Amino acid sequence: MLDLGQRKSIYQPEQQDLIFPEEPNYATPAEEREDRKRRLVAACRAFAQHGLDYGFAGHLTIRDPERPDLYWTNPMAVHFAQVRMSNLILVDHEGTVVEGRHAVNRAGFVLHAAVHDAHPDILAMCHAHTVYGTAFAATGRALEPVTQDACAFFEDHVVIGKEAGKVAVENAAGTDVAAAFKGVKAAIHQNHGLFTASRHSIDAAAFWFIALERCCQQQLAIDASGSQSIRVPDDKARYSREHVGSEYIGWLHFQPILDHLLQSQPDMLA
Template identity: 75%
Template sequence: MSTAIAEPRAESIVKPGKVSIYQPEQEGLIFPELPEFKSAAEQRRHLKEHLVAACRAFAIHGFDYGFAGHLTVRDPENPGLYWTNPMAVHFAQVKVSNLICADHRGTVVEGSHAINRAGFVLHAAVHEQHPDIVAMCHAHTVYGTAFAALGKPLAPISQDAAAFFEDHVVIGDEAGKVAVEVKGGNKVANAFAGVKAAIHQNHGLLTASRHSIDSAAFWFIALERCCQQQLMIEAAGITPKEVTPERARYSREHVGSDYIGWLHFQTIWNDLAASQPDMFD
């Protein structure tokens, strides 16, 4: 069973020429700017560095579980190829030099490490069915996996959780079954139309971005945090006051976009670039 959620969008108050209310109106202020590239090679290097940073961020947040967990980003020049973290390498040890590139069948075309086949089957299916999705994240996290066992969507109990309101799905298909066959992730991929996140029952969390690996990574971190918060409230036996649908949609419109996910991740990127320079090796 897949629970698809409709997506009525709130009227935007973002001024023309801008994509977010957080962008400064004054000129000359320091503020993160979206990158521009002179070549596919330059863009590829950028994507690989930010993919590594996402892996390092997952390590810091304790998202590791043995060799489980995989992050992918579509190659800018060859959209049928995807860069991903190597099999059986801890998130904290991922670096530009040990990333691997594979096609949608899981055949490694660049890099010396093996690929996590079970994980890549799911990612490849989503990327193949949704050409607009450029990046995906999945990890076997404590709270996300626990929440996924409930088989229900995240409730809008806060502004943070409202970012996922009507923008995630609960996937019951193939619940608890490890996908290893080619096309084994198709049912999961079917549910990813028009949303940025999925809760796969008895498995865990997945996020996807039509913008960047930065955005996919941040929204995964945020979704795990929201699952933790909801589990804590439910464990207390208290019925939370939910944000009304109208307000939740309004908040999602302004704090739940791919751009906002990218913007949030820049704080993580800047810290990691300064504190873990070995990730560029």
């Protein structure tokens, strides 16, 4: 392993005084709450930019910093492109809206609440009904490390086969999804789609969702070509995952997306 010194990643510059994203520090819980909400809105807007919307399906969540038994989420039946600070809702694990005027997505509450309840370390979670992720989920396969991008998920995602394809509207439906998220950042729910979770930030959860969707697209393109893909050897896949698949790297990847959205879509802060 490389000696990184005080750095979290090889991508952090060794040279001092260069412009580079810095993880935020907060003076108060209120300041952290506003930043988490801002980043949640940015994640929703990023999903819109990447075409990850499908009607009212799709839900992103982040815990409240002072009340970790509550989580902020996007409002029901509002397009990702129209989510903003003022229409986010705060929800408890029973599905009660504590703050906000909009309803909560039933499936989002059932699945995300179960994961947040079962894993106090998980801060954020993302799910959407996407073209490539849903198509790949129908194969019931795990993602193979056939690209450097896919190596980020090597031994860090699972396939959930139980209750595959059944719409998650009953509370018990979240149990299997919650159980799957022990020590991994992503799950492929057979015949349903993709889930990502982060113990670090909504930034990381959102980027890894976008990345997983892209990896599914790559794998389906390889399958459609009829060519035999060359699998990255396990040791090299693990090495790549350690350097390009961490929570910090997911957060770092999201920063240019966040900066672009803050500059191009200032209405998201309204």
